[in-house]
Amino acid sequence: MYLEEIAKMKDSRLCPSKQGIIGHVIIDSSAKFSPTAVIGPDVVIGPNVTIGANVRIKNSTILANTSILDGAYIDGSIVGWKSRIGRWARLQALCILGEDVSVKDEVCLFGTTVCPHKDVKENHLKEGDVLL
Numbered sequence: 001m002y003l004e005e006i007a008k009m010k011d012s013r014l015c016p017s018k019q020g021i022i023g024h025v026i027i028d029s030s031a032k033f034s035p036t037a038v039i040g041p042d043v044v045i046g047p048n049v050t051i052g053a054n055v056r057i058k059n060s061t062i063l064a065n066t067s068i069l070d071g072a073y074i075d076g077s078i079v080g081w082k083s084r085i086g087r088w089a090r091l092q093a094l095c096i097l098g099e100d101v102s103v104k105d106e107v108c109l110f111g112t113t114v115c116p117h118k119d120v121k122e123n124h125l126k127e128g129d130v131l132l
Contacts, residue, residue, distance in 0.1 A: 003042050015040075022058075034070075052087075060091075069105070080116065093127055 003024035007014055015025045020033075023041025033039065033051035044061045051057070052070035059076045062068065066079055071088040077095040079085065086105035091097075095109045098116030103109065107120055111127030114120060118131055 003044070028064075046081075 003014070003026065007024050013026050015021050015027050020035060020038050021040055022038065025040040025043045027039070027045040028047040028049070030047045031045045031049040031051070034053040034055065036053045037051045037055040037057070039045070039051070039057050042059045043057050045051070046062060046064040046066070048065045049062050050067045052068060052072070054071045055068050057068070057074045060074045060078065062079045063081045065081055066083045066085070068074070068085045069087040072085045072090070074085065074091045076093060077091040078097065079091070080097045080099045080101060082099055083097050083101045085091070085103050086107060088106045089103045090108040091103070092109070093111040095111065096113045098114060098118070100117045101114045101120065103120045108123045108125065109120065110125045112124040112129045112131065114131045120131065124131065
């Protein structure tokens with residue numbers, strides 16, 4: 001993986017290990033996150049991202065200007081620009097969200113692709129679902 005390779009080169013973009021940061025993680029300096037969030041391994045957080053309390057993110061990329069609200073869980077997913085992930089929402093198994101996607105509170109997505117500018121209001125648990 002790319003993050004593993006840049007770790008071998010001692011790249012300064014990688015976050016040092018500390019409480020709440022596990023493994024290879026890159027967090028843009030403008031991102032804000034709660035001290036109770038746990039991020040990593042293998043995570044990239046873009047500019048102006050806001051991460052709430054008790055959020056867990058691993059094996060994922062979060063693009064710019066996204067808000068992830070308290071208690072959300074994101075694993076193995078890509079979250080597009082200007083998106084909003086609701087409280088206690090879950091994204092697992094390679095969810096791909098386009099730009100400006102809103103996932104409502106407590107919604108679970110499993111292997112779901114969401115096109116840009118969509119509101120997701122209900123669970124999608126069938127891997128491979130595409131929301132147009």
